[in-house]
Amino acid sequence: xxxxxxxPWLTLTTVLVYLFMYAPIVVLVVFxxxxxxxxVVFTGVVNQGPCGxxxxxxxxxxxxxxxxxxxxxxxxxxxxxIISTVVGTMGALALQRYTFRGRxxxxxxxxxxxxxxxxxxxxxxxxxxxAVFGWINSTLxxxxxxxxxxxxxxxxxxxxxxxxxxxxxxxxxxxxxxDNRVEEAAMDxxxxxWTTFRRVxxxxxxxxxxxxxxxxxxxxxxxxxxxxxxxxxxATTLPIYVYGLLRRIVTPEVNALSTIWIFVVLVAVAxxxxxxxxx
Amino acid sequence: xxxxxxxNRSLQGIxxxxxxxxxxxxxxxxxxxxxxxxxxxxxxxxGNVIYTFTLENYWxxxxxxxxxxxxxxxxxxxxRSLWLALQxxxxxxxxxxxxxxxIARSPARRRSxxxxxxxxxxxxxxxxxxxxxxxxxxTQGVLNSGLGWLAGLxxxxxxxxxxxxxxxxxxxxxxxxxLPFMILPIFTSLEKIEPNLYEAAADLGANxFWTFVRVxxxxxxxxxxxxxxxxxxxxxxxxxxxxxxxxRQVILLGNLVQRQFLDARNPPFGxxxxxxxxxxxxxxxxxxxxxxGLGEEIAAG
Numbered sequence: 169x170x171x172x173x174x175x176p177w178l179t180l181t182t183v184l185v186y187l188f189m190y191a192p193i194v195v196l197v198v199f200x201x202x203x204x205x206x207x208v209v210f211t212g213v214v215n216q217g218p219c220g221x222x223x224x225x226x227x228x229x230x231x232x233x234x235x236x237x238x239x240x241x242x243x244x245x246x247x248x249x250i251i252s253t254v255v256g257t258m259g260a261l262a263l264q265r266y267t268f269r270g271r272x273x274x275x276x277x278x279x280x281x282x283x284x285x286x287x288x289x290x291x292x293x294x295x296x297x298x299a300v301f302g303w304i305n306s307t308l309x310x311x312x313x314x315x316x317x318x319x320x321x322x323x324x325x326x327x328x329x330x331x332x333x334x335x336x337x338x339x340x341x342x343x344x345x346x347d348n349r350v351e352e353a354a355m356d357x358x359x360x361x362w363t364t365f366r367r368v369x370x371x372x373x374x375x376x377x378x379x380x381x382x383x384x385x386x387x388x389x390x391x392x393x394x395x396x397x398x399x400x401x402x403a404t405t406l407p408i409y410v411y412g413l414l415r416r417i418v419t420p421e422v423n424a425l426s427t428i429w430i431f432v433v434l435v436a437v438a439x440x441x442x443x444x445x446x447x
Numbered sequence: 448x449x450x451x452x453x454x455n456r457s458l459q460g461i462x463x464x465x466x467x468x469x470x471x472x473x474x475x476x477x478x479x480x481x482x483x484x485x486x487x488x489x490x491x492x493x494g495n496v497i498y499t500f501t502l503e504n505y506w507x508x509x510x511x512x513x514x515x516x517x518x519x520x521x522x523x524x525x526x527r528s529l530w531l532a533l534q535x536x537x538x539x540x541x542x543x544x545x546x547x548x549x550i551a552r553s554p555a556r557r558r559s560x561x562x563x564x565x566x567x568x569x570x571x572x573x574x575x576x577x578x579x580x581x582x583x584x585x586t587q588g589v590l591n592s593g594l595g596w597l598a599g600l601x602x603x604x605x606x607x608x609x610x611x612x613x614x615x616x617x618x619x620x621x622x623x624x625x626l627p628f629m630i631l632p633i634f635t636s637l638e639k640i641e642p643n644l645y646e647a648a649a650d651l652g653a654n655x656f657w658t659f660v661r662v663x664x665x666x667x668x669x670x671x672x673x674x675x676x677x678x679x680x681x682x683x684x685x686x687x688x689x690x691x692x693x694x695r696q697v698i699l700l701g702n703l704v705q706r707q708f709l710d711a712r713n714p715p716f717g718x719x720x721x722x723x724x725x726x727x728x729x730x731x732x733x734x735x736x737x738x739x740g741l742g743e744e745i746a747a748g
Contacts, residue, residue: 175655181545188542189568189626192579195589196571199582208587259467266460274464277471283676283732284475285684287701288725291708292478295485295718329474332467361453392573392687397708407574414578414691426575433570 193430200224200423207420214420224424234425237409243320244395244405245388248327253381255328256335257373263336264343281333290397293326294318297398318400326398327388334387335380342376382440386433479725486718494712504719521703525723528700531614532682535621539678540671542622543629547670548663550630551637558638565630573624577691580620584611584692612694620688625681629674636670637663672739680728700724 201221204211219226228234262268263275281289301316310316350372354364370377392407399408406425413422452458486504489497503513510519550561568576583589591607598605610616640663648658686701698706700720707717 178545178549181542182549185542185546185626186564188623189565192576192583192623193568193571195582196575196579207582208585209592255466255470258463262460262463262467266456266463268457268460268464271460271464274468277476278467280471281475283680283728284479285680285701285724285728287684287686287704288482288721288728289475289478291704291717291721292482293474294708295481295714296474296478299481325474329470332470336467386570390569390573393685407572410572410574410578411687411691414574414581418578422575422578426571426578429575430571434567437570 196423196426197430200420200427202420202423205419207418207423222424224420225428227419228421228424228428231421233404233409234406234421237404237406240320240403241389241405241407244323244327244403245385247324248331248388249381249385251324252328252331252335252384253377256332256380256384257339257377259332260336260339260343260376264340264346265348278333278336281330282337286330286391286393287397289330290326290394293322293329293394294397297322318398319403322398322400323395323403323405326394327391330391330394331384331387334383338380338383339373339376342373342379346372378440382437389433482718482721485715486722488715488718490713490715494714496714504716505723507716508719508723521720524698524700524703527698528683531618531621531699532679534618535625535682536675536678538618538622539626539629540674543626543633543674544667544671547630547633547637547667550634551640562631562634565627569627574687574691576623577620577688580616580623580692581611584616584619586611612692612696614693614697616692617689617697620692621682621685624685624688625678628677628681632673632677633667633670636667640666669739672735676732676735679731683727684724 199207199210201213201224202210203214203216213221214223215221216223217226259278263271263278297318301318304310305315350368351364354368355361359367390407392411395405395408396411399405404412406429410422410425452462484498485496487498487500487502489499489501489503491497507513508521508525510517510522512518546565550558550565553561581588585591586607586609588611590610595605595607644662644666645658648662653661683699684701686699686705689697689699689702690705701724704717704720704724707713707720711717
């Protein structure tokens with residue numbers, strides 16, 4: 169393709185848009201080394217305690233709230249990713265490879281969460297859990313300390329609900345060019361259904377399943393709105409924690425947390441890219 | 448029994464689909480039905496929901512007050528949300544299109560790197576990205592410091608601007624949040640255009656402008672439409688950007704819903720607002736998908 173005749177204006181616009189996208193990230197990282205605790209103006213690089221310029225990073229690792237929020241975020245992300253990947257892969261196989269009564273309806277239902285505004289879904293799940301828990305608690309007459317309430321479980325369930333459609337979409341894309349004859353060949357050679365699935369089908373769709381799992385994981389890590397409505401005491405995630413801080417004083421600890429976050433995600437993505445390029 | 452299952456492909460399909468359908472039913476359909484039921488209810492003074500059938504909440508949203516009066520507070524919130532969504536979408540298209548075009552016309556090897564660069568900001572957290580804009584836009588923030596430094600170079604007097612909190616700050620935040628969701632679908636459409644088409648247009652005497660208007664633009668329409676849905680819809684429903692960058696003064700439909708549930712303790716009214724939001728979204732999405740028929744582009748976003 170002829171790329172040499174590109175207009176300088178186009179190149180300039182592109183550079184400016186990339187600058188716009190990266191300026192906030194640079195600011196976040198730079199301010200994580202700020203000497204000023206209030207973190208409004210950059211007063212120089214912090215150099216305090218045994219950690220020196222990484223003072224705020226060290227503070228972070230002694231912060232009980234941050235550690236709890238990190239643990240919760242990871243528990244939610246891992247659990248919801250595993251379940252939604254299994255469920256979504258099954259759904260993708262069903263929609264792409266089988267014909268059954270109600271298939272069209274199933275397909276429409278599946279796209280629905282993608283176009284439903286997050287806040288509507290979050291509110292709906294909140295309304296449902298309050299109604300169901302209220303009913304159970306009053307019917308069983310549970311004492312206050314045993315009452316069902318919002319928490320890790322409800323957040324995990326809601327994350328599964330919004331991740332499954334995306335896993336299905338990703339796995340289906342991979343199934344699109346799937347040649348059914350390789351499975352038939354395996355069966356002809358005497359493999360049963362389970363062996364065929366494990367030795368033939370799964371290895372072939374594995375990159376799609378992995379990509380779906382990655383997507384589910386990042387969606388879960390990033391989610392704020394649905395978590396906000398379905399979380400309860402003791403189930404604070406990192407985004408919820410940061411949001412809470414924004415209403416009070418924000419120390420460079422938050423920037424340090426963000427920097428670690430960006431770094432970890434970049435490494436994770438690099439690893440998954442490396443895996444995908446290998447096959 | 449097992450033998451029967453082995454032969455019945457239809458039954459196998461249904462069984463594979465069952466977990467997904469159960470989840471969708473329990474965590475999407477039932478919640479939405481309950482929201483609709485709640486929206487027809489009332490609340491008692493303690494904030495508990497009384498299940499009745501009244502359209503009062505919807506009338507109130509549309510401006511009709513209980514005593515037969517008129518109060519357009521909520522209508523204005525509705526219109527403000529739509530207006531902000533429209534502004535965001537237009538600005539995002541203006542920024543995303545050139546970038547997507549640039550990437551699509553880059554050599555294949557550089558293309559994946561450039562798309563990767565579009566995705567990276569998305570991997571930082573949603574809330575953290577907005578916080579970064581607070582740091583940039585506040586009175587003593589990075590932007591004002593930069594401008595002050597420039598003014599100092601030119602020996603001009605400088606008073607810092609109050610960029611934050613404001614409606615403008617909310618707009619900047621929205622544009623920032625949704626830019627990648629416009630770039631990706633437009634890029635997906637543009638990438639599919641055969642390079643021969645450009646050459647054919649040039650051979651037939653079209654200049655760069657007419658090639659763009661008659662070839663590039665029509666063929667990238669599905670991407671534009673998908674990007675528009677992916678931007679417009681979330682903007683109406685987001686409360687975080689307006690909450691933080693608007694300093695709680697800019698109230699959008701999303702903020703209304705959130706506050707009715709968590710501050711005002713009026714779930715029936717909040718549910719009605721939520722249902723209005725859902726209906727607007729579905730109407731828009733259905734109209735566009737019927738009219739332009741797409742799926743792949745939305746999936747790309």
